[in-house]
Amino acid sequence: MIQPGMESVPSDEEALIERLVTQNLKLLDESTRPIMRGQHPKHHGCVRAEFVVEDGLDGQLRHGLFAEPATFPALIRFSNGASMDDRKGDAHGMAIKLFDVPGDKLLAQGNTHDFVLIDHPVFFARDAAGYVELFDALLKAKQSVLPKLAFFLPRFIAEMGHVYLTHLHNHPDELAIMRAMISKHPDSPLASRYWSTTPYRLGPHAVKWCAQPHAAPAPSPSDSADKLRIALANHLATSEASFDFMVQLQTEPESMPIEDPRREWDAQRSPWRKVATLKLPVQKPDTPELMTFCEHLAFNPWRCLPEHRPLGGVNRARKAIYDALSRRRHELNGVAQAEPDLSEFQQLWAS
Ligand code: HEM
Secondary structure, X not given: OOOOOOOOOOOOHHHHHHHHHHHHHHHHHOOOOOOXXXXXXXXXXXXXEEEXXXXXXXXXXXXXXXXXXXXXXXXXXXXXXXXXXXXXXXXXXXXXEEOOOOOOOOOOOOOOEEEEEEOOOOOOOOOHHHHHHHHHHHHHHHHOOHHHHHHOXXXXXXXXXXXXHHOHHXXXXXXXXXXXXXXXXXXXXXXXXXXXXXXXXXXXXXXXEXXXXXXXXXXXXXXXXXXXXXXXXXXXXXXXXXXXXXXXXXXXXXXXOOOOOOOOOOOOOOOOEEXXXXXXXXXXXXXHHHHHHHHOOOOOOOOOOHHHOEOOHHHHXXXXXXXXXXXXXXXXXXXXXXXXOHHHHHHHHHO
16 A cells, blocks of 8 residues: 555666756767856746745744744746747746755755746656656657658757657656647746645655645736846836745645646645745845856756655656756866855845
């Protein structure tokens, strides 16, 4: 019988993760300088926020960050999954860094705590093996004759065409998720809901995270390739924004698997429950200094309290990958990789 939060680690997982690290590093090394993130390269702002843990939470939810009512200073990096043009369909990221969080973290660096979310409830790969297969198809596409079609087609489309022919058409579930994931056209980063897709511990429980916007901001009429940055900056120039930060408990291990983030957990069976509010005050989140500051940050779902340990194969793979990739990105750009100091961020925000 499957126990709540129970992981099951395939015997070949370590080797697959090593392969993923090598493949991802190779792609990064071959990129043009300065090196941007291999995934989620473009951001729309470096946003100041507060993460306010609810008072009077049910005892079941009071673990780790949520044990006591508290307010943590926070920073949010909103990003595109792949595209540099905001008018194109894409997945979008919301990476949150909390400051002044006491206690040892699973990545032992500083007092910061990260959450990494996207604007889709599920992820297209089941585990490290699923991701490796897809990545292999992508690498082959990069070397194959098809990219030569880039004379006629954008390179990305030619490569994805090859990935479709060699891999995705045999994996209709992954294809459907990927299509839905990369076809979002939000009016503003403040208008979307974001999910962890993968599970995490909440003390003895397993949960998924999500951030739900309170109210949709007025659309910002812009046809610019940077329309998401413009919409974010326009809204925050005059108005606050906020998100409810919520958890969904794994109540039925069979239908709410730990090892398959392609499966959405049914909110009818286990409703989302609010544990905190993210408050974004009026500010200017896109000064050149702030944009550079966020460029040099690194987020990692493993930078967290042990009470919120990431669970499942995709998360286990991300531990080594995010660490290796962000280190190499910083090295190649000649920038020191260190967790940011809150006062440094506050100075940039105040200036
Ligand atoms: C095995 C699966 C995955 C791989 C190999 C992978 C790979 C990566 C890499 C290499 C980066 C850039 C790291 C850096 O240079 O700092 C990244 C960033 C990111 N990933 Fe993943 N990822 C995976 C799964 C996921 C999942 C399940 C989510 C869903 C929430 C996700 C959301 C993001 C976001 C939002 C960022 C941007 C973080 C930032 O703002 O710095 N990834 N990913």
